[in-house]
Amino acid sequence: MSVIYVLLAISVTVAVAFFAAFVLSVKSGQYDDTYTPSVRMLFEDEIVKEKDKSNLNNQKSNKNSTNQ
Template sequence: MSVIYLLLALSILVALIFFVAFIASVKSGQYDDSYTPSVRMLFDDEIVQEDKKDSSTKTV
């Protein structure tokens, strides 16, 4: 039974270490996207055109 308590405590400790490392990497800007803004103007945006019907072609 004491092995379960030891493994539980160790797993929580490892999880906390990884969580702190993740928070530190986010605060330091590790996951900031610095590539996409520089090439955004090279991508062509698709223009969505809606079908517009003339009101004069409607039958009454």
């Protein structure tokens, strides 16, 4: 029976620690950005553009080298 009390005390301690971490993160502004998630799907993916440009340049150079 005493093991249950020990486990209960440990679980309450862990729960309080996680709650304190959550409160500190909210107070520090961790969750303040409410605008960006709503428009994130409208942003262009820059990495894909750069890869596409480099692929186009490689294809052009390959065509030029085969034509010569």
